[in-house]
Each structure stands twice: as structure tokens, then as C-alpha cells.
Amino acid sequence: xxxxxxxxxALAQLSGLDNDTPVEEIMSELLKLKEESAxxxxxxxxxxxxxxxxxxxxTPSEENLENKLKVIGFKEIHQFERxxxxxxxxxxxxxxxx
Numbered sequence: 879x880x881x882x883x884x885x886x887x888a889l890a891q892l893s894g895l896d897n898d899t900p901v902e903e904i905m906s907e908l909l910k911l912k913e914e915s916a917x918x919x920x921x922x923x924x925x926x927x928x929x930x931x932x933x934x935x936x937t938p939s940e941e942n943l944e945n946k947l948k949v950i951g952f953k954e955i956h957q958f959e960r961x962x963x964x965x966x967x968x969x970x971x972x973x974x975x976x
Contacts, residue, residue: 879892879893879894879895879899879903879904879907880892880893880894881907881911881926881929881932881952883926883929887919887928887929888910888928888929888930888931889929889930889932889933890909890926890929890931890932890933891930891932891933891934891935892904892911892932892933892934893934893935895897895934895941895943896940896943897939897940897941897943898927898942899943899946901946901949901950903941904947904950905950905973908932908950908974908976909922911929911932911976912976914927914928915927915928915929915930929976930975931933931973931975931976932973932974932976933973933974934947934952934971934972934973935969935970935971935972936969936970936972937960937969938960938965938967938969939950939968944970944972946954947972947974948972950974951974952972952973953972953973953974954970954971954972955971955972955973956970956971957969957970957971958971
């Protein structure tokens with residue numbers, strides 16, 4: 879599992895998850911990120927710590943992952959088409975505030 883910072887210092891992407899990722903592993907990573915988010919942010923800090931919102935993008939074949947994210951408390955906020963060259967289907971964006 880990998881956290882990727884975005885241009886918004888309050889938002890990060892969590893990637894490297896799939897249908898086989900255990901709920902406990904996702905929750906453990908979120909707990910770690912929540913602990914990091916409790917640290918005081920210093921403007922100009924580029925450490926990449928402290929995000930309050932985490933998002934995950936799922937593919938059409940990741941129904942099990944989607945169900946796990948929902949159980950944990952992620953909310954689906956957007957759907958969008960895949961890039962040209964990939965099989966048709968919608969990607970889904972899930973987000974959670976920690």
C-alpha cells in the first residue's frame with residue numbers, strides 16, 4: 879500500500895490495494911495516517927504528513943475492494959470513464975476523512 883501526496887496538502891491517494899487486500903490491513907494503514915494527521919502542520923513543510931482526507935480509485939473488477947472500503951467508512955463520490963486503450967467500464971473514487 880502506498881500513500882501519494884497531491885497538490886492539496888490535506889488530500890492524499892492510497893494505492894496498491896486490490897480485491898485481496900484485507901480490511902485489517904487497510905484499517906491499520908488508515909490508523910497510521912490518522913496518527914500522522916494529528917501532528918501540527920507547519921506551513922511550508924514538505925514532509926508529506928498530515929493529510930485529513932484519503933481517496934482510493936477502484937477499477938470495474940474490484941467489487942470486493944469497493945465493499946471493503948464501504949465497510950470501513952469510505953464514501954463513493956465520483957465515477958468516470960477509463961482511459962482509451964483499457965476495457966470499457968467506470969472507475970470509482972472513494973474518500974474518507976480521518
